Amino acid sequence: MGSTMGVLYDLAQQVTGALALKHDGDSIGLVLAKGELATRTGFLVALITPSDPDDPAKVHALREAARDLGIAV
Amino acid sequence: MKTTVRGRIALAMTVLMVANAAGAAFSWWAYAEAARYSAEARAASGRAALASSAAERVTAWSADTGTLAFAARQAKLSEELSGTYGNVLGSELAASSSLRRLGSLFPESAKPVSDQWDRLRLVSYVWVNAEATEGGTTLRISRMPDGKFRASVASNLTTPTGIPADSASLLRAETRKEVEALKDGTLRNIVVASEQASVRAVAEEDRARLLALNGTIAWVLASLALAVIASIWLYRGIARPLAAARSYANRVAGGEWSAAFPTHRSDEIGALTHAVENMKDAFVRKATIMSEMAGAVLVTSGQVDAAAKHAQEAVAASGIASDDLTQDLAAVSAKTEVLTGLAAQMLED
Numbered sequence: 504m505g506s507t508m509g510v511l512y513d514l515a516q517q518v519t520g521a522l523a524l525k526h527d528g529d530s531i532g533l534v535l536a537k538g539e540l541a542t543r544t545g546f547l548v549a550l551i552t553p554s555d556p557d558d559p560a561k562v563h564a565l566r567e568a569a570r571d572l573g574i575a576v
Numbered sequence: 577m578k579t580t581v582r583g584r585i586a587l588a589m590t591v592l593m594v595a596n597a598a599g600a601a602f603s604w605w606a607y608a609e610a611a612r613y614s615a616e617a618r619a620a621s622g623r624a625a626l627a628s629s630a631a632e633r634v635t636a637w638s639a640d641t642g643t644l645a646f647a648a649r650q651a652k653l654s655e656e657l658s659g660t661y662g663n664v665l666g667s668e669l670a671a672s673s674s675l676r677r678l679g680s681l682f683p684e685s686a687k688p689v690s691d692q693w694d695r696l697r698l699v700s701y702v703w704v705n706a707e708a709t710e711g712g713t714t715l716r717i718s719r720m721p722d723g724k725f726r727a728s729v730a731s732n733l734t735t736p737t738g739i740p741a742d743s744a745s746l747l748r749a750e751t752r753k754e755v756e757a758l759k760d761g762t763l764r765n766i767v768v769a770s771e772q773a774s775v776r777a778v779a780e781e782d783r784a785r786l787l788a789l790n791g792t793i794a795w796v797l798a799s800l801a802l803a804v805i806a807s808i809w810l811y812r813g814i815a816r817p818l819a820a821a822r823s824y825a826n827r828v829a830g831g832e833w834s835a836a837f838p839t840h841r842s843d844e845i846g847a848l849t850h851a852v853e854n855m856k857d858a859f860v861r862k863a864t865i866m867s868e869m870a871g872a873v874l875v876t877s878g879q880v881d882a883a884a885k886h887a888q889e890a891v892a893a894s895g896i897a898s899d900d901l902t903q904d905l906a907a908v909s910a911k912t913e914v915l916t917g918l919a920a921q922m923l924e925d
Binding site for chain 2: 531534535536537538539540541542547548549550
């Protein structure tokens with residue numbers, strides 16, 4: 504089975520969208536939350552594009568980090 | 577109609593230039609017509625003046641011929657007859673010259689005038705010969721081979737057809753009739769016709785000048801109206817979209833990152849707004865990445881600072897005297913605080 508695309512990106516959009524909702528009106532809090540997400544996953548979520556391959560390790564790391572931050576995905 | 581900015585400008589300029597050229601051409605034509613009628617009026621006036629002058633010269637010649645006829649009848653001395661004949665010769669030359677010039681300017685009347693003038697002279701000189709015969713004078717007027725009438729001792733002139741007899745009195749009456757026919761008939765008709773033509777030409781000239789003036793004014797007004805319409809069209813097609821693009825660029829520059837240009841036109845202005853929007857999207861992406869990076873730095877530096885402080889406390893609690901380690905941990909803590917402050921400053925900006 505070949506690598507797929509879009510799952511990682513969609514997950515990243517879902518997580519960042521949920522963070523934005525959680526920290527609505529608190530821009531510093533949102534920045535810190537995104538920073539926390541980046542340090543937990545080990546990559547910058549903003550760099551993920553729709554054409555990025557769905558790396559299972561990254562997907563897993565992102566799910567774990569989101570869960571740690573209280574985001575249900 | 578979808579056109580490019582260059583197309584709009586070119587079309588507007590072309591329409592204005594064509595309108596101006598058409599207006600100029602119309603004015604030129606109307607003024608040329610006026611000038612043509614003016615020339616016609618002058619020519620007609622000239623013909624009328626020439627016909628009047630010819631009539632006066634025919635009258636003068638007629639008077640001189642009458643004087644010669646009476647002198648011949650009264651058997652005057654040859655010197656006196658010679659002088660009087662000289663006057664006739666001079667006035668005939670002047671009248672002939674005038675009538676020839678009139679014929680050249682008025683070709684349709686050249687032949688009848690010439691024929692009438694020839695017949696008038698023939699009748700008049702036959703009358704002079706008849707008076708000379710009755711007066712016993714030797715003066716006779718004859719036609720030379722070149723067609724000119726000259727004084728002679730014998731005459732080859734014959735009474736024109738239509739004259740009943742070689743009677744001096746009848747010939748005198750016929751002469752008067754012929755003079756009147758030429759002077760008050762033909763020449764007078766030419767004068768009247770020429771004056772009427774002159775009046776008509778002057779009226780046409782006035783009409784053409786008025787047409788030229790009104791036409792020029794109308795074209796100027798039409799050109800102004802076209803210029804206004806072209807300006808509005810250019811404003812709507814260029815200036816207004818440019819103002820909208822500037823407003824959009826200002827909103828983006830003011831930090832309104834979610835702003836989107838409503839519709840992109842298919843011309844150069846559309847290409848510009850599209851490029852501005854692409855630039856804005858690229859900036860937003862870079863800013864998002866930098867923001868996330870700054871957040872990561874903040875979080876990490878906070879964690880490092882906490883770890884350094886914890887290590888300092890642990891070293892102090894352990895009772896191990898290590899000034900170097902304590903100083904290093906304090907330095908790490910100080911540096912992470914500086915890093916945290918710098919990242920916070922960037923985010924607050």
